[in-house]
Amino acid sequence: xxxxxxxxxxxxxxxxxxxxxxxxxxxxxxxxxxxxxxxxxxxxxxxxxxxxxxxxxxxxxxxxxxxxxxxxxxxxxxxxxxxxxxxxxxxxxxxxxxxxxxxxxxxxxxxxxxxxxxxxxxxxxxxxxxxxxxxxxxxxxxxxxxxxxxxxxxxxxxxxxxxxxxxxxxxxxxxxxxxxxxxxxxxxxxxxxxxxxxxxxxxxxxxxxxxxxxxxxxxxxxxxxxxxxxxxxxxxxxxxxxxxxxxxxxxx
Amino acid sequence: xxxxxxxxxxxxxxxxxxxxxxxxxxxxxxxxxxxxxxxxxxxxxxxxxxxxxxxxxxxxxxxxxxxxxxxxxxxxxxxxxxxxxxxxxxxxxxxxxxxxxxxxxxxxxxxxxxxxxxxxxxxxxxxxxxxxxxxxxxxxxxxxxxxxxxxxxxxxxxxxxxxxxxxxxxxxxxxxxxxxxxxxxxxxxxxxxxxxxxxxxxxxxxxxxxxxxxxxxxx
Ligand SMILES: Nc1ncnc2c1ncn2[C@@H]1O[C@H](COP(=O)(O)OP(=O)(O)OP(=O)(O)O)[C@@H](O)[C@H]1O
Ligand SMILES: [Mg+2]
Numbered sequence: 001x002x003x004x005x006x007x008x009x010x011x012x013x014x015x016x017x018x019x020x021x022x023x024x025x026x027x028x029x030x031x032x033x034x035x036x037x038x039x040x041x042x043x044x045x046x047x048x049x050x051x052x053x054x055x056x057x058x059x060x061x062x063x064x065x066x067x068x069x070x071x072x073x074x075x076x077x078x079x080x081x082x083x084x085x086x087x088x089x090x091x092x093x094x095x096x097x098x099x100x101x102x103x104x105x106x107x108x109x110x111x112x113x114x115x116x117x118x119x120x121x122x123x124x125x126x127x128x129x130x131x132x133x134x135x136x137x138x139x140x141x142x143x144x145x146x147x148x149x150x151x152x153x154x155x156x157x158x159x160x161x162x163x164x165x166x167x168x169x170x171x172x173x174x175x176x177x178x179x180x181x182x183x184x185x186x187x188x189x190x191x192x193x194x195x196x197x198x199x200x201x202x203x204x205x206x207x208x209x210x211x212x213x214x215x216x217x218x219x220x221x222x223x224x225x226x227x228x229x230x231x232x233x234x235x236x237x238x239x240x241x242x243x244x245x246x247x248x249x250x251x252x
Numbered sequence: 253x254x255x256x257x258x259x260x261x262x263x264x265x266x267x268x269x270x271x272x273x274x275x276x277x278x279x280x281x282x283x284x285x286x287x288x289x290x291x292x293x294x295x296x297x298x299x300x301x302x303x304x305x306x307x308x309x310x311x312x313x314x315x316x317x318x319x320x321x322x323x324x325x326x327x328x329x330x331x332x333x334x335x336x337x338x339x340x341x342x343x344x345x346x347x348x349x350x351x352x353x354x355x356x357x358x359x360x361x362x363x364x365x366x367x368x369x370x371x372x373x374x375x376x377x378x379x380x381x382x383x384x385x386x387x388x389x390x391x392x393x394x395x396x397x398x399x400x401x402x403x404x405x406x407x408x409x410x411x412x413x414x415x416x417x418x419x420x421x422x423x424x425x426x427x428x429x430x431x432x433x434x435x436x437x438x439x440x441x442x443x444x445x446x447x448x449x450x451x452x453x454x455x456x457x458x459x460x461x462x463x464x465x466x467x468x469x470x471x
Binding site for chain 2 (some may be wrong): 059061084087088090091092094096097098099100101102103113115116143144145147157160161164209234
């Protein structure tokens with residue numbers, strides 16, 4: 001689904017006029033963005049441009065001070081319970097995997113389904129095993145994170161997020177901490193997820209991946225969205241000078 | 253030579269059962285101290301000024317006074333407040349309080365060096381704060397601080413000998429009783445030292461095994 005033919009249904013993520021400050025430093029300036037169900041949006045931009053901050057606001061790991069963020073019909077920033085409700089529906093994958101080091105992969109996967117969704121251990125473990133197999137970690141299900149490679153850990157982190165059966169998945173530079181030979185396996189897993197229709201917001205510098213998978217690429221600079229377009233237009237005919245300068249840097 | 257090997261050897265059959273008292277006291281005190289240390293640690297992260305202030309005062313008081321005085325305070329002081337404790341109960345409580353202070357300091361050090369990533373992941377998964385403490389933070393923390401915790405247990409074992417002064421019949425007091433009848437204090441006390449040393453050696457070895465066993469889970 002591309003942006004232009006999106007049905008006129010309410011978007012699953014709707015960010016309107018959002019601003020955020022760290023003390024006197026404005027990290028997000030009047031950011032507006034909406035994401036339709038099933039859409040894949042890639043966010044790129046130079047270091048410090050506010051990409052992480054923006055997606056971390058979507059599940060309230062960071063709080064915005066101005067504007068509104070509505071995820072899956074829930075307005076964020078009004079109450080802690082709204083944040084908790086959104087977190088049940090939104091999975092997040094981090095640059096440094098952030099697995100629970102003291103738990104094996106299955107236990108990493110069942111912690112949230114059992115404690116947040118009240119699933120039985122048996123059902124949660126069955127789902128964990130199924131999803132670990134899906135990210136091709138079946139035979140590592142009972143290993144600890146420290147016994148796995150970075151690529152395997154990141155795939156496990158994706159499986160852990162999927163165990164909550166999220167409606168949206170957020171990725172914050174999921175391959176940036178990986179050795180080059182492991183980037184592919186993680187991107188493949190993400191492609192699989194995209195093919196199944198998951199709504200995804202992905203901060204990444206993997207422009208090849210963006211070209212293939214994204215419905216829309218968003219370019220941020222200095223806390224603002226400078227430009228957004230479907231990949232063909234974004235890479236083929238970027239409008240803004242800042243976008244062109246950024247692309248010439250990351251594509252070479 | 254004025255060392256009576258027979259008296260030395262004869263001390264052990266009485267000291268070994270007494271060592272069970274030291275071990276039991278140490279394990280109970282350690283368990284209470286772990287609970288106390290954990291509670292103090294969690295309370296200190298609340299950022300409630302009055303609470304953290306009060307805990308700070310308690311910490312500097314316990315660290316700044318001899319444990320022997322603390323044991324006397326529990327044994328003679330608490331009955332004065334209407335709380336009648338057996339010597340063992342008073343001793344266990346005194347050691348447990350003393351040790352929970354050292355454990356909360358160990359825990360705070362361990363916390364400050366911990367990767368915030370897993371906690372962030374748990375928040376993003378919607379896990380409640382209480383569960384994050386019990387299932388994410390504390391297990392990782394205990395694994396991280398296993399070596400100093402084992403060390404603390406050996407300190408506690410040594411501390412149990414102090415309870416001889418409030419009439420607890422443990423290894424040291426037993427050795428004194430033996431010396432009183434045999435008039436062989438050197439032999440009895442050396443045997444007592446060896447028994448306590450062996451106990452701590454066993455604890456250290458067990459600790460090292462635990463460390464190896466949990467190595468993969470340290471992350
Ligand atoms: N907790 C914080 N306190 C103060 N400033 C912060 C904080 N977190 C981020 N910043 C600043 O906000 C700006 C945006 O940070 P953010 O992490 O969102 O950028 P980013 O686009 O994700 O960068 P990168 O590509 O390096 O990950 C940066 O200048 C950063 O230094
Ligand atoms: Mg970032």
